Amino acid sequence: MSRYRFVFSWRWIRLHVLIWLVLIPSFIGLGMWQRSRYHERTAENAVIRTAMNAPPVPIEDADAVGAAVPQKARWKQLTLVGTFDTAHQFLARNHQENGNPGFYVITPMTLADGTSVLVNRGWIPTVDSDEQQSPAIPAPPAGTVTVTGRLQQSETKGNTGIRDVTSGLPAGQISLINTGALAAKTGLQLRGGYAEVITSKPADSAANSSGVQITPVDAPSLDEGPYLSYWFQWWLFCVIAAGGWVTIIRREAQHRDREAAEAAEEDEENEEEDSEEDEEAEGAETPAAPATAPAP
Numbered sequence: 001m002s003r004y005r006f007v008f009s010w011r012w013i014r015l016h017v018l019i020w021l022v023l024i025p026s027f028i029g030l031g032m033w034q035r036s037r038y039h040e041r042t043a044e045n046a047v048i049r050t051a052m053n054a055p056p057v058p059i060e061d062a063d064a065v066g067a068a069v070p071q072k073a074r075w076k077q078l079t080l081v082g083t084f085d086t087a088h089q090f091l092a093r094n095h096q097e098n099g100n101p102g103f104y105v106i107t108p109m110t111l112a113d114g115t116s117v118l119v120n121r122g123w124i125p126t127v128d129s130d131e132q133q134s135p136a137i138p139a140p141p142a143g144t145v146t147v148t149g150r151l152q153q154s155e156t157k158g159n160t161g162i163r164d165v166t167s168g169l170p171a172g173q174i175s176l177i178n179t180g181a182l183a184a185k186t187g188l189q190l191r192g193g194y195a196e197v198i199t200s201k202p203a204d205s206a207a208n209s210s211g212v213q214i215t216p217v218d219a220p221s222l223d224e225g226p227y228l229s230y231w232f233q234w235w236l237f238c239v240i241a242a243g244g245w246v247t248i249i250r251r252e253a254q255h256r257d258r259e260a261a262e263a264a265e266e267d268e269e270n271e272e273e274d275s276e277e278d279e280e281a282e283g284a285e286t287p288a289a290p291a292t293a294p295a296p
Contacts, residue, residue: 007249019245038225045222047072047074048222051150052219056148059078069192071153077150078149078150078195079146079148080119080146081112081145084109084140084145085110086139088188091104091105092120103124103173104122106177106194108188115190117191118179119147120177121197123216132170134173135212141203141204145200149198151194154193155178156178160176162176177194197216197217
């Protein structure tokens with residue numbers, strides 16, 4: 001253990017704190033967060049699959065006037081029968097299709113009992129010359145229409161992260177499909193959620209006089225996202241950090257051992273040189289023996 005005594009120095013203690021009290025706990029926390037996101041997405045996809053595989057139910061059995069749509073009821077397939085109310089039609093801003101900016105067309109449908117449901121008929125592009133301008137909206141089918149759609153929750157800042165802007169927008173534009181706000185604005189008896197059109201009989205308009213065509217909203221993606229790989233990636237970083245910590249310490253110990261060995265070898269060489277010099281000096285200082293006198 002004496003060769004690792006250096007790890008208790010202040011310089012190395014700072015490294016230990018960085019790795020074990022900062023980096024590794026952060027990586028573990030990020031991995032746990034990605035894990036929770038993965039399980040949330042998996043659970044949401046299970047709800048969507050169940051809803052999409054179930055037969056449509058009448059809107060009257062799934063969504064009441066003024067009621068909130070629970071999370072578990074989202075994506076439920078519905079059947080709506082009524083007439084479209086173009087007098088209270090809106091354009092929901094800031095929605096893209098294949099990266100192109102545009103609007104969702106939100107047209108209320110009046111049901112037989114006099115209540116109404118907000119219907120997202122689909123997407124239309126912005127006006128090329130001015131993205132803030134309201135484009136001409138293709139007319140919905142006239143008369144009684146039967147729609148199969150997906151139930152969605154009323155949009156709020158809490159479930160979308162978007163602030164509900166109610167002033168300063170061009171006439172007929174909205175930032176959120178919020179049934180409470182639109183019920184107050186229109187005076188309609190709106191049911192709590194809204195429906196995304198899957199099919200319509202008769203079919204919606206192919207295009208208006210300006211060539212603008214409604215594109216139906218895509219079915220939800222059941223992709224589980226990158227959360228599983230990110231989850232293991234962050235925890236792999238923990239292993240890398242711990243392994244790096246061990247490697248750095250071992251290399252430092254080996255470096256110190258080499259330095260100590262080189263220093264010892266240099267000291268030994270110096271001692272040998274000093275010993276040789278001492279011997280040479282002693283030999284130089286020894287007096288020569290006197291010459292012997294010749295015999296008579």
